[in-house]
Amino acid sequence: xxxxxxxxxxxxxxxxxxxxxxxxxxxxxxxxxxxxxxxxxxxxxxxxxxxxxxxxxxxxxxxxxxxxxxxxxxxxxxxxxxxxxxxxxxxxxxxxxxxxxxxxxxxxxxxxxx
Amino acid sequence: xxxxxxxxxxxxxxxxxxxxxxxxxxxxxxxxxxxxxxxxxxxxxxxxxxxxxxxxxxxxxxxxxxxxxxxxxxxxxxxxxxxxxxxxxxxxxxxxxxxxxxxxxxxxxxxx
Numbered sequence: 567x568x569x570x571x572x573x574x575x576x577x578x579x580x581x582x583x584x585x586x587x588x589x590x591x592x593x594x595x596x597x598x599x600x601x602x603x604x605x606x607x608x609x610x611x612x613x614x615x616x617x618x619x620x621x622x623x624x625x626x627x628x629x630x631x632x633x634x635x636x637x638x639x640x641x642x643x644x645x646x647x648x649x650x651x652x653x654x655x656x657x658x659x660x661x662x663x664x665x666x667x668x669x670x671x672x673x674x675x676x677x678x679x680x
Numbered sequence: 681x682x683x684x685x686x687x688x689x690x691x692x693x694x695x696x697x698x699x700x701x702x703x704x705x706x707x708x709x710x711x712x713x714x715x716x717x718x719x720x721x722x723x724x725x726x727x728x729x730x731x732x733x734x735x736x737x738x739x740x741x742x743x744x745x746x747x748x749x750x751x752x753x754x755x756x757x758x759x760x761x762x763x764x765x766x767x768x769x770x771x772x773x774x775x776x777x778x779x780x781x782x783x784x785x786x787x788x789x790x791x792x
Contacts, residue, residue, distance in 0.1 A: 570723075599779065609769070609782035622778040656723055658780075669714060669771075669780060671724035 567593060570659050570672035578678045584645040587675045591638050591659030598640040599669065600632060603654040612655075615640055644677075652679045682707045682774050686783035694791050699757040701786045703770035708748050714780065715744050715755050716769045724769065728755070732775075760790045 571590045579585050591598050600612040611624040615634035632642040638659075644651055654674045660667040683706040693699060703713070712731045716724040728737045728744045730753065736745045741758040757764055767787045771780035 597778070601780075601782075608784045609771075609780075611779040611781075614778040616778075624779065654721075658724075668726055668729045670726060671716070673723040676721070 570657055570670055572655075572657050572672040572675050574675060575673065576676045576678075578680065579647050580680055581647055581649060583647050584643065585647060585677060586641055586643045587655055587657075587677075589640045589642075589657030589659075589672060591640070591657075592670055595659035595661055595670070596638050597660045597667070598634055598638060599658045599660075600640070600642050601656045601658065602626075603656060603674070604652075609656070612642065647679045649679050651677065653677060682710075682772060682781040684770060684772055684781050684783040686768075686770060686786050688786060689784065690787045690789075692789040692791060693760055695760060695762060697760055697790075699755075699760050699764070699788060699790075701755040701757075701768050701770075701788070703753045703755070703783055705751045705753075705772045705781075707772075707774055708751050709775050710748060711773045711775045711777075713744075713746055713753050713770060713772045715742075715753075716771065718767045718769060718785070720767075727768075760788075762790045762792045764788060765790050 573588045597616045599614040614622045618634045629645045634640045656674045658669040658671045685704045714729045715727040730737045730746045743756045746753045767785040769785045771782045
């Protein structure tokens with residue numbers, strides 16, 4: 567069974583631009599979560615989607631948004647990029663809508679903002 | 681707000697020694713706790729998941745314990761190998777929540 571896939575793996579953008587990252591969960595998984603990882607702040611939760619509905623959102627500005635499609639694939643968008651948005655963005659999927667299921671992470675997208 | 685702490689931040693041991701990694705959390709109303717491994721620049725690999733009703737989980741050389749009342753979990757890695765060198769992260773999910781709260785991790789170096 568294929569794991570969680572994320573595209574692109576690496577991205578370089580300029581301040582003020584916007585970016586869209588994509589995540590394909592493990593087949594059959596309906597919950598997708600996004601996390602930002604930086605050396606200073608560690609892993610921070612961005613948002614979680616289940617059946618195309620955002621169920622939880624972390625403490626990030628409105629420039630960070632996401633969505634989930636009917637096939638459970640998810641995208642996150644960051645508008646008006648800032649230097650501080652440089653990070654590893656990780657996507658995770660889990661089997662079902664209940665909170666107890668194991669999270670499986672993708673390889674991440676490394677975003678560099680210059 | 682759930683706070684997760686991992687001590688020590690870094691650990692260096694000779695090959696063959698057993699590893700003990702600690703994780704503490706402030707809110708004992710957790711649903712489960714998950715241990716991950718992260719290699720430099722890579723994603724997270726799930727090692728063990730412990731539900732709140734469980735006291736421990738084992739997988740091969742790995743054993744994780746959970747003491748919910750004291751807000752602690754310990755990951756034991758037996759007979760460490762150089763390939764065990766990585767950062768180990770613990771994450772907890774609070775009951776009724778859909779996010780994981782992560783510790784900062786323990787970076788392990790196993791010397792050959």
